[in-house]
Amino acid sequence: MNVTAGLALLCALLLVLPAVSVQSGEEPAYPALVPPADTSAYGRHIQRTMTLLASSTPQKRNPVRILFYGQSITAGTWFKRVEADLKARFPHADLTVENRAIAGFASQLLVRTALYDVIPFHPDLVVFHVYGSHHEYENLIKLIRTQTSAEVIMQSDHATKWPEPKAEGNFWETQKEWEDKMNYFLLPPIAEKYGCAFQPQRWEWVAYLKAHGLEPKALLSDNVHCNPHGQWLMAELVKRFLVHVPDAPKDEWKHLATDYEVGKDVKWENGKLALPFEGHRVVALAGAGEGGSAEVRIDGQSPAAFASCYTATRPNRPPGGWFPTIKRITWEKTPAAEEWTATCRGFNEACDDFEFELSGSVTGADGKGRGKEKFVSTSGRVSIEPQDWSFDYAKKIGKQSPPDGFQVKWKVEPMFAERYTTPKVDDPAREVQTVLANHLPDGKHTLELIAQDGKPPTLKAIRVYRPAIREEAK
Numbered sequence: 001m002n003v004t005a006g007l008a009l010l011c012a013l014l015l016v017l018p019a020v021s022v023q024s025g026e027e028p029a030y031p032a033l034v035p036p037a038d039t040s041a042y043g044r045h046i047q048r049t050m051t052l053l054a055s056s057t058p059q060k061r062n063p064v065r066i067l068f069y070g071q072s073i074t075a076g077t078w079f080k081r082v083e084a085d086l087k088a089r090f091p092h093a094d095l096t097v098e099n100r101a102i103a104g105f106a107s108q109l110l111v112r113t114a115l116y117d118v119i120p121f122h123p124d125l126v127v128f129h130v131y132g133s134h135h136e137y138e139n140l141i142k143l144i145r146t147q148t149s150a151e152v153i154m155q156s157d158h159a160t161k162w163p164e165p166k167a168e169g170n171f172w173e174t175q176k177e178w179e180d181k182m183n184y185f186l187l188p189p190i191a192e193k194y195g196c197a198f199q200p201q202r203w204e205w206v207a208y209l210k211a212h213g214l215e216p217k218a219l220l221s222d223n224v225h226c227n228p229h230g231q232w233l234m235a236e237l238v239k240r241f242l243v244h245v246p247d248a249p250k251d252e253w254k255h256l257a258t259d260y261e262v263g264k265d266v267k268w269e270n271g272k273l274a275l276p277f278e279g280h281r282v283v284a285l286a287g288a289g290e291g292g293s294a295e296v297r298i299d300g301q302s303p304a305a306f307a308s309c310y311t312a313t314r315p316n317r318p319p320g321g322w323f324p325t326i327k328r329i330t331w332e333k334t335p336a337a338e339e340w341t342a343t344c345r346g347f348n349e350a351c352d353d354f355e356f357e358l359s360g361s362v363t364g365a366d367g368k369g370r371g372k373e374k375f376v377s378t379s380g381r382v383s384i385e386p387q388d389w390s391f392d393y394a395k396k397i398g399k400q401s402p403p404d405g406f407q408v409k410w411k412v413e414p415m416f417a418e419r420y421t422t423p424k425v426d427d428p429a430r431e432v433q434t435v436l437a438n439h440l441p442d443g444k445h446t447l448e449l450i451a452q453d454g455k456p457p458t459l460k461a462i463r464v465y466r467p468a469i470r471e472e473a474k
Helices: 003-013 047-054 078-089 107-117 134-147 178-193 201-211 228-241 391-398
Strands: 063-070 094-099 125-129 151-155 197-199 257-261 272-286 293-298 310-312 338-345 355-360 364-370 406-414 419-421 433-451 459-465
Touching: 047 063, 063 078, 063 107, 078 094, 078 228, 107 134, 107 310, 125 134, 134 151, 134 178, 134 433, 151 178, 151 228, 178 197, 197 228, 201 228, 257 272, 419 433, 433 459
Parallel strands: 063 094, 063 125, 125 151, 151 197
Antiparallel strands: 257 459, 272 433, 272 459, 293 419, 293 433, 310 406, 338 355, 338 406, 355 364
16 A cells, blocks of 8 residues: 555544543453563653653642644543543542544644644643654654754554564565554654654564454454544653653753852842843743732743744634635734634535635734635734645545535734733642743843832743743754
């Protein structure tokens, strides 16, 4: 099977995952896990996250953000077992878990939505699996690693059929199945290049099947999706991969987040706090007690001046679809925080061409466009590529055409604070964070907080994040 045919087959298969309820009470009576043959990959490249979890105490509840991202395999309920396990093992961690997977979105589609799915959430760890083009798979990993501080677990595929042995020589010619090409030859180098964990799920899945005399279909609800037994196994394999290794070197992650203690590393002088830093995200950690407020400046200007510090929310779904109507929305001029509406009409049969009018709650009427043409609004505050409309994909999948006048709605939201006001700290064991600026151009900046009315806010520390990989290096 060639690459194109393989992708077509996978995209046809990856529709909505049938709902599977997480079993409560006693664990299901499935055959036990097989002891792993090799644990050398366990915990590798995820030790910042695991250290935050393991070092949490009742007096210091470290915040940890975990994102599950991918398509229908990731959208399954197995991730809730992983979440429950982490909460049980690390009860003092302040854990936030989200699953933003989009069923049916192979890598060449998901790479478009990742901009407003991953960047604003800014996870500490991404658990990731997707089918599709290996080129766009790499681009997606590159986006996460160069524009966030997140560690990444790349899950290898589970076994939907018996894999072939790894072939010798030119794998494009000798390895017959696309899935085997991806898992043997294409994914491991991507993981190594971008410093990601590579979970050997596929091989451990096969070992489980063989140990218990099961065929691959015994763990599937169709040709690819997991039944309750498969959901259980996937969760168990991920759970045991998430291990803390206390003596692992910290060199690869200690630079990702740096705390500057206020009063020690950085001080208020004449009502101003100034911190030169290098990175892409800066966060204020509230101190105990009452305090005032301060104006926020980055490089001498409001963070609102940085176009990259805004994000678009996912637009609503098209008729017949469960995915956003527009996969990616960008801008050529600095946007404003506002709500947008694109009113669409005149759809052709394939729903890949139509007319639309755009209006913003702040900007007002902002131009007209067509689905098959790149659109830049009159103000420059909205830019949409033709490939990012999903009406045609929804028509193919759901067999529905949108009515004339169908409205696509989304918001543009700030990832910054122009003013920092001392928040209330109810629990001193928990961090109270305020994002001062997220998704700045990576590099050298200066943060300034200018106290208002002569009363500085109460601050414990300023935390600066740097991308996991500097973009210019790749």
